[in-house]
Amino acid sequence: MIRCISPIDGSVYAERPTLSTDDATAAVARAQAAQAAWAARPLAERIALVQEGVAAVGQMNDAIVPELAHQMGRPIRYGGEFGGFHERASYMAQIAEDALADIVVEDSADFRRVIKRVPHGVVLVVAPWNYPYMTAINTVAPALIAGNSVMLKHASQTPLVGERMAQAFHDAGVPEDVFINVFLDHQTTSDLIAARSFGFVNFTGSVAGGQAIAAAAAGSFTGVGLELGGKDPGYVCDDADLDAAADTLIDGAMFNSGQCCCGIERIYVAERHFDAFVQKAVGIVQNYKLGNPLYPETTLGPMAHKRFADEVRAQIAEATAQGAKAHIATFAEDDGGAYLSPQILTHVTHDMRVMRDESFGPVVGIMPVKDDAEAVRLMNDSNFGLTASVWTQDVTRAEAIADQIDTGTVFMNRADYLDPGLCWTGCKDTGRGGGLSVIGYHNLTRPKSYHLKKA
Known part of the structure; x- marks a missing residue:
């Protein structure tokens, strides 16, 4: 049955x-x-x-x-x-x-x-x-x-x-x-x-x-x-439009309670913008309304099943035990079951499962990077390869970065979208x-x- x-x-x-x-x-x-x-x-x-x-x-x-x-x-x-x-x-x-x-x-x-x-x-x-x-x-x-x-x-x-x-x-x-x-x-x-x-x-x-x-x-x-599976990265370059990057990448991480094939699960930000980006991201998530999806005011519904939410909670708990900083207080509507608070983590590393394993939930880790080379290295440090999102004002720079990323699709200044005119494909796992x-x-x-x- x-x-x-x-x-x-x-x-x-x-x-x-x-x-x-x-x-x-x-x-x-x-x-x-x-x-x-x-x-x-x-x-x-x-x-x-x-x-x-x-x-x-x-x-x-x-x-x-x-x-x-x-x-x-x-x-x-x-x-x-x-x-x-x-x-x-x-x-x-x-x-x-x-x-x-x-x-x-x-x-x-x-x-x-x-x-x-x-x-x-x-x-x-x-x-x-x-x-x-x-x-x-x-x-x-x-x-x-x-x-x-x-x-x-x-x-x-x-x-x-x-x-x-x-x-x-x-x-x-x-x-x-x-x-x-x-x-x-x-x-x-x-x-x-x-x-x-x-x-x-x-x-x-x-x-x-x-x-x-x-x-x-x-x-x-x-x-x-x-x-x-996927563990799609976003990279915010030093010349990015921070407001647009934060709005799109956080929506890409949290929409549909993070249950998106090409959702953003890890974000790398140029050092000079790191604090400002995190502040904007936290502000966005704090304004979400978790609740019954049948209510028109709800912006974040429950995960599809309690076991999916349990996996995300486990990844968050493991990360914080290893030194990650959680920026979002538990929402009142979080019932410990399918209704799960969204979370933004900093002080994360690739030793943590939340930055390696597919989360498929409303959580994203954010790391600072020194330059494009470090961002590329970290984006490629994954068993998955569906999409990547690069934020810059320079198309030539974006394409040069894209050429180095092991993934199926690379976006510039957008994320979490399937263009039917392009091949939807992936590599690795x-x-x-x-x-x-x-x-x-x-x-x-x-x-x-x-x-x-x-x-």
Whole structure:
């Protein structure tokens, strides 16, 4: 049984039975059988149906926003995820024709030589709970547009999301067997992958989860895309706009209770600005309102589960025991459970877990640095590599720093944003592969060469 425990009050908000092995195998068979006819439809028709499905999700937004608050704790004041959901799907629809176009090498009287991009078949999307709509659409939209059928397995914390998406797309005209929402336990998921049920698997989640997916796919030659953990750094250079840097980096660290794949988890500040930056950061966080996410005045909701909050508390406690300074007093609403006070730490070092392990919560450590070289060294001193944020007035300097950072994306003067025109990717323990952009289509299809001799 998949069971969602609401972080609002610890009650069971939703539960769904998992599919048996036989039923899961039958669902795969239906998706496989439906895929060829779907791929045979004109590209323009597939694009239109996906766009209609996206619009149908938007029409559900008034119900979706409180559902998300109940399932994973995001305050209703932020209005859900439809803006980013729509932006990503729309961009992928816009570039589809060019991204999937044939590469014609020769079309003469003697030969037609061409490379086509063809769908994998069935794509399994294993989506996380922290941004459950936006992370799912990253793969669902381009996979369907490219002619694949899709099976969506959502996180147990957000079971209603897959149901909503599937219903919206079915209402828009996408065949039910082309987009199937499933509830699977971990073992059944692994067994299906090992049995070569899918042409491609996209997983967003923990490092341990990614390792399990990779292990299940080992030897099957199934394509796998993995976006796993992060410990994303921000670097405030000596010429940075401090107000803008503090506002953006602290929001990047604390928004969604810090439960962001590309959230800021450590900040390095040029020595001359360190004290001023910390003062601004503390002032921002002290004005947050922790509370029930269903209340419009709440700016910081509970973490999605008490066990996630317990890990953040443990990292903070270990750091302060090792000499870190905590700047934020415990909020009155902090219940020792899912409702967790935000925290800013200084006097931190990379010997502390809070600066090494993924926190995925409302805590950030801030360290002074002497120069760009020290900042680069510290930013690279991590097992993860998703994004990094550099704050400077000098584009040339930012790009030179970016060239030295081991990460998937480097931002200048912004953070915690996914640009659908750029490849969303990571390195090291953050995973492999790439989503969105033209490269997203390349990963969701395979090249097929045609060498046709005419005479």
